[in-house]
Amino acid sequence: MWSFGALLGNPGFFSSGPVQTALIVGACAALVSAVIGVFSVWRGNAFAGHALADVSSAGGAVSFLLGISPLLGFLGMAWIAAFSMEFLGIRIGRERDLTTGIVLGAGLGLSALFLYLDVTTTSTTGAAVSVMFGSLFAIPQSLITPALAASGSVFLLVGLFYRPMMLAAVDPDLAAVRGVSLRWVGLLQLLALGLAVAVCALAIGAVLATALLIGPAGAAIRLSRRPGQAILWAMVIGLTAVWGGIWMAYASYYWFSGNAWPVSFFVVALVFLFYLAAVLFAKVAGLAAHPKPVTWPHCET
Amino acid sequence: MQDPILSVAHLSVDLGGRGILRDVSFDLHPGQLCALIGENGAGKTTLLRSLLGLTPHRAGQVWIEGVPVGQRRILVGYVPQKIVFDVDVPLRTRDLVQLGLDGHRLGLPLFSSGKKTMVDQALQMVGAEAFADQRVGELSGGQQQRAVIAHALVRQPRLLILDEPLANLDFRSANALVALLGTLARTQRIAMLVTAHDMNPLLPVMDRLIYLVGGQVATGSVEEVVQSEVLSKLYGYPVTVLRHGQRVLVLPDAAVEPSGVIAAGQVSSPEKAN
Ligand SMILES: Nc1ncnc2c1ncn2[C@@H]1O[C@H](COP(=O)(O)OP(=O)(O)OP(=O)(O)O)[C@@H](O)[C@H]1O
Ligand SMILES: [Mg+2]
Numbered sequence: 001m002w003s004f005g006a007l008l009g010n011p012g013f014f015s016s017g018p019v020q021t022a023l024i025v026g027a028c029a030a031l032v033s034a035v036i037g038v039f040s041v042w043r044g045n046a047f048a049g050h051a052l053a054d055v056s057s058a059g060g061a062v063s064f065l066l067g068i069s070p071l072l073g074f075l076g077m078a079w080i081a082a083f084s085m086e087f088l089g090i091r092i093g094r095e096r097d098l099t100t101g102i103v104l105g106a107g108l109g110l111s112a113l114f115l116y117l118d119v120t121t122t123s124t125t126g127a128a129v130s131v132m133f134g135s136l137f138a139i140p141q142s143l144i145t146p147a148l149a150a151s152g153s154v155f156l157l158v159g160l161f162y163r164p165m166m167l168a169a170v171d172p173d174l175a176a177v178r179g180v181s182l183r184w185v186g187l188l189q190l191l192a193l194g195l196a197v198a199v200c201a202l203a204i205g206a207v208l209a210t211a212l213l214i215g216p217a218g219a220a221i222r223l224s225r226r227p228g229q230a231i232l233w234a235m236v237i238g239l240t241a242v243w244g245g246i247w248m249a250y251a252s253y254y255w256f257s258g259n260a261w262p263v264s265f266f267v268v269a270l271v272f273l274f275y276l277a278a279v280l281f282a283k284v285a286g287l288a289a290h291p292k293p294v295t296w297p298h299c300e301t
Numbered sequence: 302m303q304d305p306i307l308s309v310a311h312l313s314v315d316l317g318g319r320g321i322l323r324d325v326s327f328d329l330h331p332g333q334l335c336a337l338i339g340e341n342g343a344g345k346t347t348l349l350r351s352l353l354g355l356t357p358h359r360a361g362q363v364w365i366e367g368v369p370v371g372q373r374r375i376l377v378g379y380v381p382q383k384i385v386f387d388v389d390v391p392l393r394t395r396d397l398v399q400l401g402l403d404g405h406r407l408g409l410p411l412f413s414s415g416k417k418t419m420v421d422q423a424l425q426m427v428g429a430e431a432f433a434d435q436r437v438g439e440l441s442g443g444q445q446q447r448a449v450i451a452h453a454l455v456r457q458p459r460l461l462i463l464d465e466p467l468a469n470l471d472f473r474s475a476n477a478l479v480a481l482l483g484t485l486a487r488t489q490r491i492a493m494l495v496t497a498h499d500m501n502p503l504l505p506v507m508d509r510l511i512y513l514v515g516g517q518v519a520t521g522s523v524e525e526v527v528q529s530e531v532l533s534k535l536y537g538y539p540v541t542v543l544r545h546g547q548r549v550l551v552l553p554d555a556a557v558e559p560s561g562v563i564a565a566g567q568v569s570s571p572e573k574a575n
Contacts, residue, residue, distance in 0.1 A: 042390055160407050167404035170386075170397065174452065177353055177379040178405040221391050225436050230391040 010251050022136035022246050022263065024144050028151040029203035029212055030238030035158050036196040037217025037238075038230045039189065043169050046218075048085060050210040051100045053197045055081040055107025057206030060131035061114030064122060070131070071146050074206065075198035081107055082190040111206075134205030136246060136263040147202065150195045157192045161185060166227055203242070204264040212238060215271035219278035237278075241270035304367065306331050306460050306492045307352065312361035314344075314351045321347045323516040325361070329509075331459070331490040334482060336503050338496070339513030340536070345496045346382055348513065349462050352494075353379055365460060378453030382464040382496075386445060388438040394448045395433045398423050401452035423455035426481055428474065443469040450478065454485075461485070461493045467502055475502050482506060500527075504549050527551065 013019055040049045059077025063070040081103055088099045111131075118127040130138060158165065168175040168185045176182055200209035220233035245267030253260040305328035314322040321344045329335055337345050350356040352363050354370040363370040365377065378401075386392075398420045403410065424433050427447040432440055437448055446469045453461060461482075467475045483506030485491045494511075497503055510526045512519045512535050519535070526532065527549060532540040539554035 038391075042387075044387075159409055162409055163400065163404050163406055166392075167400045170390075170392065170400065171381070171384050173350075173353075173355055173381055174379065174384075174400075174449075175404065176355055177377060178401070180405050221389050224391045225393050225434070226396060227391050 010247060010254075013247065013250055016250075017141065018137045018139075019246065019250060021139050021141050021144055023243060025139050025147045025199075025203050026136055026242035026246055026267075027239060028147045029200045029209075030216070030242040031235050032151045032154045032196045032199050033209075033212045034216055034220070034234035034238045035154060035231055036193055037213045037215075038220060038227065038234055039158075039165060039169060040193070041214055041217045041221055042227075046210075046214045047097060048100050049193060049197070049213050051085070051104035051107070052078050052081050052193060053201055053206055053209035053213065054104055055111070055206075056197050056201045056209075057131050058107050058110035058114055060201060060206055061111055061118055061127065064118045064127045064131075065114060069143065069146060071143060071150065071198055071202050074201040075150070075194060077107070078194040078197040078201075079191070082194050086186065086190060130205070131201075132205050132207045133262065134201070134203055134208060134264045136203055137249070139202065143202065147199055150199050154192045154195045154199075157188050157195075161188050165189060204267050208264050208268050211268040211271050212242070215268075215275050216241065219275045222278045222282035237271070237274045241274060242267050244270050303331055305329055305364075306366055307494070308364040308367075309352065310362045310364075312348075312351065312363060313359045314347055314356060315359050316347060316356070320516055322351070322358075325516075325518050327511055327518060327520050329460070329492045329494060331492050332486050333509055334486045334493045334495065334503075334507045335509040335511060336495050336497055336500055336507045337511045337513065338498075338500060338535075343513045344516060345513055346464055349379075349464050349494065349496065353377060353462060376456055376458040376460070378456070378458035378461040380446070380449050380453045380461075380463045380466050382468075384445070384449060386438040386440075388436070390436065390438050392437050393434050394429055394437055394440065394444075394451075395420060395424065397437050397448050398429075398451045398455050401455040419455055423451040426454060427451045428477060441469075443471060443474060446470065447474065447478075457489070457491075459491060461491055461495075463493065463495045465496050465498070467497055467499065479503055479506055501551055504551070
């Protein structure tokens with residue numbers, strides 16, 4: 001183990017406890033967000049996902065006040081926000097953006113209050129940074145099991161309702177005619193989205209969770225023609241970005257003579273690079289596949 | 302005669318506080334191919350959607366195979382008037398058709414050669430093999446329409462409800478689809494309800510017409526309704542029915558000055574040039 005880390009220029013990487021926790025929780029976040037992200041991007045719900053993640057920061061802040069697990073805090077707030085958005089009325093694109101924006105604003109306001117209370121009434125330092133921007137290396141080992149459980153639930157939900165969710169994403173009417181209950185699918189999707197947001201917020205922070213939720217999925221959608229393929233690509237991209245980011249953050253301790261840069265920065269930067277690469281690749285591949293000369297049926301030479 | 306596959310009794314539907322359908326009643330029997338006509342905004346789409354339980358009705362009842370709609374899902378194939386597919390959605394034509402087969406099932410899709418055969422057959426029926434592996438969002442409007450028709454057909458429904466299935470199709474595809482519908486109605490006894498502004502392509506295969514006007518319906522056989530006087534009266538626009546041997550052609554009468562016939566706001570184009 002030790003020698004492998006050293007081989008990669010990171011002595012002690014794999015034997016470090018915080019690194020192991022970071023690798024596991026980070027992997028959970030990457031895999032879960034790949035599954036949920038593809039459906040969110042597909043349905044044009046990227047903004048709603050982003051808003052949920054931001055609003056979940058209020059829950060993260062509350063968890064410091066109450067001394068409960070931050071994962072529970074993020075999850076509780078994400079679910080509350082998800083259901084408020086659902087019940088405040090959605091459906092139409094513009095109206096949905098409006099509702100989402102309003103819930104987002106209210107949630108961030110709460111977050112400002114709770115973070116203020118965190119700093120003034122408890123002795124937590126750095127709560128704001130870790131809630132908003134995450135700190136993978138600071139996650140206690142005790143959170144590994146809850147993170148795994150939350151991710152497992154997402155996989156279970158999506159695995160079970162994979163096809164109805166897909167059909168509903170293609171067209172709600174077609175799904176309804178096939179006997180799919182749109183209400184149930186919508187509900188389960190919200191539950192799964194909340195779980196995914198909570199795991200991502202825990203890993204790279206509430207504000208940056210979006211990057212993981214929609215970045216790899218956005219890139220993957222450009223690279224695939226099939227839903228399953230898109231999810232796999234999103235997993236590969238997300239996992240590479242998260243693990244690569246952890247590795248780089250660890251190494252940056254040596255690069256910047258003892259001042260390691262935050263993991264979240266590296267993860268998000270890698271996600272962005274992958275997204276750019278995917279867009280460029282799709283452009284180039286699309287151009288190459290295109291032109292075919294057209295002739296009138298009777299004018300062919 | 303067999304029991305009707307679709308039975309509509311005293312159906313009334315309101316949308317946005319406005320009565321769209323009033324006291325609509327008709328039956329559809331297995332193997333019947335019925336055209337639903339009426340001008341833009343007459344309520345054709347609304348009627349089809351309420352038959353499927355997608356739009357709630359205020360009064361009346363709809364039975365499909367003797368079961369009230371909404372109680373149990375019966376095999377019905379539905380092709381909506383319009384579906385928008387985003388270009389970047391990772392879904393091939395083949396995947397869309399497969400969702401018509403097992404999209405309501407729980408669990409992950411496992412490969413099955415039986416399913417693949419059914420999907421391939423449905424693709425072949427509508428002539429979609431050539432773009433089976435392309436993304437649906439990248440197809441042309443008519444190709445998308447054929448993909449959705451394959452989606453509706455793949456489970457071999459007993460009732461097919463098609464909203465403007467010919468609207469985007471070229472001559473060849475339209476005629477091929479009409480021939481396919483005729484065959485399915487005759488050989489597999491599938492009942493079909495089809496809306497169309499241009500009824501000409503459908504004339505060889507359809508056996509009944511439902512005309513929707515002012516929220517109410519009039520029904521009749523093709524022989525009864527496809528007459529110059531009847532159609533002109535129904536559309537409120539001069540229409541000529543030409544007969545040439547076996548072929549029948551319905552033509553809007555361009556020679557007549559239309560301004561006196563059509564009241565403002567009622568302009569309809571029952572006969573779009575194909
Ligand atoms: N959601 C809605 N709320 C209120 N009114 C509606 C709604 N949807 C449709 N309508 C109205 O119901 C009437 C019937 O619409 P419908 O779509 O059924 O017409 P149609 O016969 O299918 O027309 P077309 O030939 O253009 O497809 C129209 O006057 C329309 O304005
Ligand atoms: Mg319509």
